[in-house]
Amino acid sequence: MYMVDNNMTYTIADIAExxxxxxxxxxxxxKIGLIQPPERGYSGQRKYSTVDLGKIVFVTHLRNTRMPxxxxxxxxxxxxxxDEQQCYALLDEHxxxxxxxxxxxxxxxxLLKYKLEHFQxxxxxx
Amino acid sequence: MYMVDNNMTYTIADIAExxxxxxxxxxxxxKIGLIQPPERGYSGQRKYSTVDLGKIVFVTHLRNTRMPxxxxxxxxxxxxxxDEQQCYALLDEHxxxxxxxxxxxxxxxxLLKYKLEHFQxxxxxx
DNA sequence: ATACCCGTTAGAGTGTGCTCCAAGTCAAAT
DNA sequence: ATTTGACTTGGAGCACACTCTAACGGGTAT
Numbered sequence: 001m002y003m004v005d006n007n008m009t010y011t012i013a014d015i016a017e018x019x020x021x022x023x024x025x026x027x028x029x030x031k032i033g034l035i036q037p038p039e040r041g042y043s044g045q046r047k048y049s050t051v052d053l054g055k056i057v058f059v060t061h062l063r064n065t066r067m068p069x070x071x072x073x074x075x076x077x078x079x080x081x082x083d084e085q086q087c088y089a090l091l092d093e094h095x096x097x098x099x100x101x102x103x104x105x106x107x108x109x110x111l112l113k114y115k116l117e118h119f120q121x122x123x124x125x126x
Numbered sequence: 127m128y129m130v131d132n133n134m135t136y137t138i139a140d141i142a143e144x145x146x147x148x149x150x151x152x153x154x155x156x157k158i159g160l161i162q163p164p165e166r167g168y169s170g171q172r173k174y175s176t177v178d179l180g181k182i183v184f185v186t187h188l189r190n191t192r193m194p195x196x197x198x199x200x201x202x203x204x205x206x207x208x209d210e211q212q213c214y215a216l217l218d219e220h221x222x223x224x225x226x227x228x229x230x231x232x233x234x235x236x237l238l239k240y241k242l243e244h245f246q247x248x249x250x251x252x
Numbered sequence: 253a254t255a256c257c258c259g260t261t262a263g264a265g266t267g268t269g270c271t272c273c274a275a276g277t278c279a280a281a282t
Numbered sequence: 283a284t285t286t287g288a289c290t291t292g293g294a295g296c297a298c299a300c301t302c303t304a305a306c307g308g309g310t311a312t
Contacts, residue, residue, distance in 0.1 A: 011259080066234050102235060153290095
């Protein structure tokens with residue numbers, strides 16, 4: 001019979017290691033209100049719970065989609081208000097932005113390829 | 127018989143209009159050494175030549191490929207030294223960066239699509 | 253005990269690429 | 283004559299997302 005300790009607490013370094021975010025970034029996210037301030041230990045150190053960890057991992061998932069911090073913030077707010085419609089809408093809106101980004105980079109690549117193919121003319125300043 | 131005035135001079139506003147760059151940006155590019163300081167008129171105003179205009183347009187072409195200013199700088203340097211090999215190499219290196227960028231954005235889009243498709247699970251915090 | 257590491261804070265600095273501001277000059281238009 | 287408008291400068295400010303610094307405290311290893 002196994003006992004998993006769900007009341008585990010983590011230091012900021014533990015969370016940093018688990019999430020790949022730096023301790024500085026974690027404090028920064030807390031400062032801008034992106035993550036909840038965790039409990040504090042005897043000497044004022046942050047004591048993150050398993051639930052805290054889960055929420056931070058969730059934020060990293062959103063960041064992995066290159067969602068800007070402000071939009072992550074909005075998403076978290078909508079999520080906390082259980083506004084599924086809004087959550088979906090934000091993801092979908094973000095998807096459109098990502099698609100636009102890809103379109104722009106693709107156009108850029110085409111231009112570059114053109115320049116490389118026509119390099120003889122380009123080097124004459126055209 | 128037409129005479130085209132190749133000794134035309136332009137004010138900073140003229141160049142701004144021709145290139146789509148703002149006067150501020152033109153002064154900024156000059157400050158960081160990206161474009162040559164043009165002649166000055168009686169009261170110290172910049173007097174751009176047709177050659178100046180051509181060079182600035184060329185910079186905008188490079189910027190249209192989303193090449194960072196530093197790399198544009200390198201390119202201009204190589205260009206001024208007539209180092210075609212280096213010019214080509216820089217363009218080619220930039221192409222690889224753009225391709226990497228597209229790959230990352232594409233992966234991001236895939237992740238987003240996945241999240242949208244599996245939205246029921248996601249909203250449960252997964 | 254002493255060193256050493258990890259933690260704390262407010263606030264400054266970084267990089268990229270502009271963009272804006274104040275204070276001034278100068279010339280043309282009314 | 284004066285107002286308007288374009289130009290000049292050095293330097294500050296902006297957006298984004300961190301990243302680092304200084305100065306400090308507290309716990310652990312030897």
